[in-house]
Amino acid sequence: MRFPIIAGNWKMNTTVTEAIELVGQLRKGISSAFSVEVVVCPPFVSLAAVKEALKGTSIKLGAQNLHFEDKGAYTGEVSPLMVADLCEVIIIGHSERRQYFGETGEIVNKKIGAALRAGLKPILCIGEKLEDNEAGRTAEVVTEQLRSSLAGIDVFADLVVAYEPIWAIGTGKAAHGKPVNETAALIRRILTELSNQETADSIRILYGGSVTAENIAEFLEQSEIDGALVGGASLKADQFISMVEQAEYIYFPNNPPTKDLIPW
Numbered sequence: 001m002r003f004p005i006i007a008g009n010w011k012m013n014t015t016v017t018e019a020i021e022l023v024g025q026l027r028k029g030i031s032s033a034f035s036v037e038v039v040v041c042p043p044f045v046s047l048a049a050v051k052e053a054l055k056g057t058s059i060k061l062g063a064q065n066l067h068f069e070d071k072g073a074y075t076g077e078v079s080p081l082m083v084a085d086l087c088e089v090i091i092i093g094h095s096e097r098r099q100y101f102g103e104t105g106e107i108v109n110k111k112i113g114a115a116l117r118a119g120l121k122p123i124l125c126i127g128e129k130l131e132d133n134e135a136g137r138t139a140e141v142v143t144e145q146l147r148s149s150l151a152g153i154d155v156f157a158d159l160v161v162a163y164e165p166i167w168a169i170g171t172g173k174a175a176h177g178k179p180v181n182e183t184a185a186l187i188r189r190i191l192t193e194l195s196n197q198e199t200a201d202s203i204r205i206l207y208g209g210s211v212t213a214e215n216i217a218e219f220l221e222q223s224e225i226d227g228a229l230v231g232g233a234s235l236k237a238d239q240f241i242s243m244v245e246q247a248e249y250i251y252f253p254n255n256p257p258t259k260d261l262i263p264w
């Protein structure tokens with residue numbers, strides 16, 4: 001049994017004040033009795049304040065990036081130890097970092113290793129460009145990204161892989177459930193090769209790219225997809241709460257709806 005994850009990547013959005021306000025709204029709708037794992041990933045500067053604001057909830061905190069060195073003369077960077085002091089989860093290898101900040105497979109690989117040494121749970125992001133998708137190279141690109149990101153890493157059950165086709169991110173053009181499910185199955189086959197069947201069967205695979213409360217069910221209903229990494233729609237409390245609720249009822253249909261909400 002894989003516990004589903006609904007994770008919000010807030011990207012470079014929200015001031016500290018806005019971040020605290022958003023958490024206040026999320027607390028009103030996300031019950032600690034839910035079995036779905038809920039993660040929010042605000043910008044670095046809000047992490048400490050959001051950690052405080054999340055107290056008493058089961059919502060986990062994640063960061064969006066880290067440097068691979070533990071400390072040193074790297075002006076403007078944030079180390080795995082600093083992140084691990086505040087967070088449980090770390091997003092690594094997001095396509096926006098690969099695209100705009102020159103992150104290569106080798107750098108992503110070093111960051112995964114550093115995150116694991118610091119005790120963080122990585123959400124490793126992979127996904128193909130539009131031209132690769134159109135040329136039928138999705139499997140090839142995803143395989144290469146997965147192998148280079150995890151080279152020399154002892155692949156373990158706590159790893160989370162987010163499949164985020166670049167053409168679906170922020171475009172309003174989400175992929176479709178069936179092809180994403182096929183890619184997720186491919187990802188799990190590669191993870192099996194890199195570890196073993198039992199470990200690969202435990203790893204959660206998420207879909208990301210224009211996920212909203214309106215289309216999330218199409219992904220959550222697929223057998224190989226274990227949740228979503230949500231960008232834009234995670235900044236709207238009603239959208240995010242609805243996505244968590246839908247995940248709860250799709251994955252745990254026998255759980256009675258609960259009113260055990262966390263007071264603010």
Ligand code: 13P
Nearest residue numbers: 009169170209210231232
């Ligand atoms: P959007 O949901 O805004 O398309 O972003 C997806 C994403 O990049 C999450 O990491």
